[in-house]
Amino acid sequence: MAKARSGNSEGRFDVLWPLSRRAVTGARAAGRLPDLNDKVVCELWDVIFRGETIYPLVREHIKARFPRVKFVGYEEFGNFHGAREHQVTATIPEKLRAHKADAVIVGIGA
Amino acid sequence: MVEKLGIPTASIIGSGFLKQAEVITKGLGLPLAIGVYPGAPMVDSEETLRRKVEEDLAPGLLRGLTGESPREAAVEAEPEPGEVIFSGTYDEVQEHFLRKLWTDGLPVVPPTRERVDTFLKFTGREPEEVLRVIPQEGREASIHSIAVTGVLAGCRPEYMPVLVAIVEAMCDPLYRVEDSGSTPGWEPVVIVNGPIVKQLDFNSGQGMMRVGRQANTSIGRFVRMYLRNICGFRIPPGAGDKGSIGQSFLVAMAEDEDSAREMGWPTYAQDRGFRPGENVVTVHSVVAITSPIYSGGDRAEQHVQQWADVIGGSFTYWAHTGFKTGLWSPLIVAGPSIAKVIAGEWTKDQVRQYLYDNLKVTAARTTHHARMTSTPTFSLENLVRDGILPPSYAASSDPQRLLNVIIKPEMVEILVAGDPGRNQSRAYMSNHVQGPPTSRRIELPRDWEQRLARK
16 A cells, blocks of 8 residues: 655645444343253244255254254244345244244354 | 344354454344354355364354353444544545545545535435434444545535435335345446436436446445445455455436437336426446347337347346346336337337247246356245245246246336437346335425525
8 A cells, every 4th residue: 555645735634534323232142052952943044055955964963962952944934035034034033932942043144 | 133032043154254244243233153154055065065064064053052152242432423533635534544444445535524514505404314224334324424425425515415315215125235245246326317417417328327427427436435334335355245246336327308208208217106307316236237239220129129139148147036036127228219219119018018028038047047046945836836926937847938037027127318329228137126226206405406506
């Protein structure tokens, strides 16, 4: 990057911050679950990037460690990134409550 | 969202998207637990994918659910809007903005208070008014931010009402500005209608889409700058914009309304439900552009057949994304001389119907395209079952059956503009539900005419 010239006769500019306020209130993450046995893990999938292969492998891996974990498949929740993104997203909290979700896996951002 | 419900959540993220995830984490104000998939799952063999899931992704997800809670994202204290953050010469200001990633790589107009205030005088809205909090970085789309960005991009103060309407359109949740950084690298184009086209000296004629006319050019640059600075879509060394290759900003379009009226066609803004004479902006995603379409003859079909041929050749590949979402909107910029021939015989709806009837793709081909892109489970039958596509898309199980590339005739958009002295048109493809055409009326200050006259 070129070094700025200084001391020229162009005058100086007092410039304003070009961004805008972040309207973000910090939140803490939910407490984790050291033992997933007898817990319900719900899956949310945006129906892209080979989730149909990845999710079963993830289930297999988690079950090997916690055999009594229960999964609720992504089919129960619909595609939260597709044609009906807003409508599907709006239904997710109620569906998670109905399934008594203890934890969630969401994907796939790739 | 789920984590905010008090449910521990772990997200699957490809390694190339971690910086974007970091941006989103800050925008949410919420720490995320992430399982990382190394590389791109779409190009890995079954064996490699299994290994990566077992060795990297699944253990990461498990840690995310059972281990320590993810740490809160560090959020730096920031200045307040309107605060002077730097004093220096022109060159020093440019260097400072480059270092902070606040420019598009070109020199910016220094946003001094005086310049910003001049812009604010061209709107009756309060600078503090917030149109929406943009999801990616969680920043406020305020009137003040529009003025500052307008200054940076080289706009004139009297463009301010247009800029406000543009950001209002982009803030419509149906526009999905939060998807502006998706990998296809789509770019918004602004379309301007109404008397303001002439008042602000937009180019609607020859060379309309070239950089070179201040209104078209600086407003196009404004949109990209706003996406960068306020919406949080930056390419490396920044983050947030994952356009894999991307494209440059598009200068604004304007309709040649005199020609449209003369030939008896409604204007583009009228097609979108506005009255003749209203000032309107429409923001429309563009993911692909055809080659120039030359057509000859004195009959409508000769020209529209040529449009169908070139649009079919250019856009059919990407139509599967429209099929997945039930929406895509090809925009045809019809050269005035061509539009005049067509309008002599056909209404715009007849043009739309012809394109609907004549653009076809086989089920096998579009399924292949979808599966190559991102969706190995793509199924036309499922899309019909879910009500996203009309029943005709699953009328048989023959993979060679022909499907309409255009889902509904009314999705075709037509704008009259370009060189009246040549027989050329061009078409622009939207990126399905990301950036669908979204319009807003331009609100002018009460003493608009006098203000313009004083300029």
